[in-house]
Amino acid sequence: MRLAEIFERVVGTGAPVRFRAYDGSTAGDPDSDTTMVVRTPVALNYLAQSPGAMGLTRAYVSGHIDVEGDMYTALDRMADLAFNDGPRLSPAEMARIARGIGWVKFANRVAPPPQEMRRGKLSWLGTRHAKSRDAEVIHHHYDVSNAFYELVLGESMTYTCAVFGSEETSLERAQFDKHDLVARKLGLEEGMRLLDVGCGWGGMVMHAAREYGVKALGVTLSKEQAEWASKHIAQEGLSDLAEVRHMDYRDLPDGIYDRVSSIGLTEHIGKKNLSGYFDGLYAKLKPGGRLLNHCITRPRNDLPAMKPGGVINRYVFPDGELEGPGEIQMRMNDAGFEVRHQENLREHYALTLRQWAANLDRNWDEAVREVGEGTARVWRLYMNGCILGFERDVVQLHQILGVKLDGTDAHMPLRPSFA
Known part of the structure; x- marks a missing residue:
């Protein structure tokens, strides 16, 4: 044969x-x-x-x-x-x-390539979504190399779904527009305090400070992200308004914020922890405050939240879990939020991934020098596979806006000013 x-x-x-x-x-x-x-x-x-x-x-x-x-x-x-x-x-x-x-x-048995996260490696760090285990998972995915991410993500250094005015919109413009859409949904105004949980390289924090005069705090479990963000906040002259800390959002000291953004973090929380997650964010908001939750979702609530032995879970997002938008909205409701707006940006994520994949191909040799061919191959396979996932409605991307009522007042306009 x-x-x-x-x-x-x-x-x-x-x-x-x-x-x-x-x-x-x-x-x-x-x-x-x-x-x-x-x-x-x-x-x-x-x-x-x-x-x-x-x-x-x-x-x-x-x-x-x-x-x-x-x-x-x-x-x-x-x-x-x-x-x-x-x-x-x-x-x-x-x-x-x-x-x-x-x-x-x-x-003949052959060992998996070193880029694969073996389940046994995580088990000794505790149960799923224990703090020490979450820190290792985030390290596995996000501490690859800031230089590598710059090659793939481009100038915006933003690793979440962008918002495109058209298919011809540049990636940098689309990421700016995403941050601005979040800002407008939150109704950011000068002098407000914003908490951005899972802030990545600080894109939303810097946008809020630079464009709206907001005092913004971001937190991330990735040490490399926090270092990169702090450096660029200083370079932009935003240190009086913007700050990024390397810490678990669960360890944030008590404080009250006018607004909270969660962009691409809920995927790492886990279904059993969603109620506590939204309860905690609700407690950090003042009455009349708003939460914007932006995350990848499954198209139906009755689909499994994760596939522990799957390719994505082994190579890209260990311990990652995706919920249906109805599940997330229900947990927000149960935490006390009044849900005021929900939007599916599925097609936008396919367009975002196409730009990232094109960046990787264009910078392939440099990317391989930075992280090795095996890791670069993981990313090429992962991003192109995810384009298909969003195009074929295997996964979606939802933004859900919730308000902590001030008595019965939502402090929302009669009609929203965002499209």
Whole structure:
């Protein structure tokens, strides 16, 4: 049996891509403009151990398979495999494939690439979403390299969904407009105090201070993010108004804020902790204060919040959990917030990811020098796969605006001033 044919059988027949193996054999669609290249027998070991998306990811990240042509196009054509567990081979089929390449080669266990977060590594840090475990998870994803993130995210250094006026809008403009949309939903005014939880590199904090004269505090579990943000706050001359601290939002001292923004943090909270999360933010707001929660969501509340053994959870967001927008809104309601506005920005995140993926491709050699080829490959695969996820409504992005009533007064205009 030819190696390319074996590979095609393991990942599924009928995929409209071409396969080429190191022994010179080919399979699949000969006219496809995208080719999956099997470079070494280790690719087959990975697929034998984990048929489907996990095996493909391990083989790609470690360089044992490659993609010739556009990554997004390749994933689009193999979307059923990318979003599901892949084909399940019968014992007879497995035995037939093993005979084709030799039992020793087929059965040999190969360690996952080092970029994969093994579940055992986290278990000794405590239960899911314990403070020490959350700190390690954030370190795994966000402390990759500030220089690498600058290559991918661009000048805005903002790692959350942007808001596009059109498909031609630049990434920097779209990120500015996202921060300004949040500011307008919150009704920021000069002299207010803003708390931004999970502030990343401080984009919202600096925007609020620079554009609205707001005294803004951001907190992040990433030491590298906090250092980068503090440096740039000083460079912009905003130190009197803006501050970013390296700390867990749960350790914030008591204080009352006019407004709270949470942009891209709820994904790290966990379903069982949502009530406490929103209770805590409610307590930090003055009467009449507003919370804007911006996060990735699942399209339905009855879908599972996480897939512990999935590619995203192992390689990108360990312990990440996504809830349906109704679940998040319910928890905000139960914490005491009156929900005043909700918006789905799903298509905007697909556009954002396209810009990030293009930045990575354009700066590929420099990115590889900065973080290594394996990590760069993780990001190329992850971002292009997520474009498909948002385009195909596998995931969504919701902004939900809540108000802490002042008695019965929401201090909201009769009609909102934001679009």
